[in-house]
Each structure stands twice: as C-alpha cells, then as structure tokens.
Amino acid sequence: MRNQFIFYSLLLILIILDAWLLAHPNLLGKIGVWIYKYSYLKTFPRALGTVVLLSSLTLLLTWLIKHYFSLGTARFIMGILLAGTTYILIQTIIQFSGGTYAHTGAGFKTGAILLPLILIIIVVKNLVEVFLQKESLESGRDGLKTLPEE
Secondary structure (H helix, E strand, O other), X not given: OHHHHHHHHHHHHHHHHHHHHHHOOOHHHHHHHHHOOOHHHOOHHHHHHHHHHHHHHHHHHHHHHHHXXXXXXXXXXXXXXXXXXXXXXXXXXXXXXXXXXXXXXXXXXXXXXXXXXXHXXXXXXXXXXXXXXXXXXXXXXXXOOOOOOO
C-alpha cells in the first residue's frame, strides 16, 4: 500500500511539473502555440487538464487490461502499449530536436518529452504488475474461484 502511495504521489508531481512546463514556453513557443492553435496548452489549467486526461486514460486502459484479460493477453497488449508509447517518445524527441520546435525553449521541450515518459512509466508499472501475477487463478481475473461444475 505504501508503494502505491509513493508511486501515485510521484506521478502527481510529474503531471503538475509537465503541465507547468508545457504552459510556459518562451516567446517563439508562445507564437507557435498561437499559430498552430494548441489551445489545450495556452494556460496552466488547460495544460494540466490535458496531461491529467492523458495520464488518467492510460491508467484506466492499463487497469482494464490488467483486470479483464487473461495474463498472457494482458502481457501482450501491454507490451504493444509500451512499444507505442516508446515510439511516441522517440517521435517527440526527433520532432523537438530540429526545425521550428527546437526554438520553443528548453522548458517547453522538456515538458513535451516528459508527457510520453509519464505514459511509459504508467505502462511499465502495470506491465511489471502483470508479469508478477501468478497464473494459478483458474477462474476470473477478480480472484474469486468458481464452483466446480457437476
């Protein structure tokens, strides 16, 4: 229980930090946010809502996968999720390393890279939990044993 509290506390700190970084680009970044109509990043509350929404959806998706799929299927799906979020991280790093995004300021670039990292952290935590689960439950994923058929 204590590990869960520590994980979610650190996750909350990362989410708030990421939203703050995304909401405070330099002058060129502000112009880019205005030109490309990134309205979800214009203010801190909007950026916080965006980061919280994406993190919450990832938490919900991994929780549903963990509880409603068999262990093998859950491991496979979460592996695909991990590959997808890693791909998003790599694309973000490449995109913010050159071109006009390279001039948006170090804080904004860090915030943009931190968002996929937060999603990777969530997926990895749940993937580890799935790999540590025992396959001894013959019934459902909820841990309730079913009555034998007569």
